[in-house]
Amino acid sequence: TASAVVADVIDAAKSTGTSNSQTWAEGRNVDFIEDYNKCEVSMYVRISCENRDEAVSIIKNIFGEVKYLTRKGREKTELAFTTPVMVEEVITSKLSELTNNNISILGKIRVLDFN
Secondary structure, three states, rough: OOOHHHHHHHHHHOOOOOOOOOOOOOOOOOOOOOOOOHHHEEEEEEEEOOOHHHHHHHHHHOOOOOEEOOOOOOOOOOOEOOOOOOHHHHHHHHHHHHHHOOOOOEEEEEOOOOO
């Protein structure tokens, strides 16, 4: 459970004299850690816009083909879609273009494909 994980983290933080593999310290070699912004992902994005048709056109111009998602009871000004797979920093840049076009980003979640 989450409380057990928190307890383990607290125990590890309080412990002294444990092996180096169980301590939290700055590593010497971080070459094996990849910047998440360089990873290829798809992104689930929720937006708010004044004009849906205009927003769909802008999204297509910025991202190309996306997959739109719907749900019952959504606001008329809300759209949700998943982006094509691309490098996350490219997606972030493209989302900035949306905000420059008066489209508000309500939320985003990485969608990973492990196939």
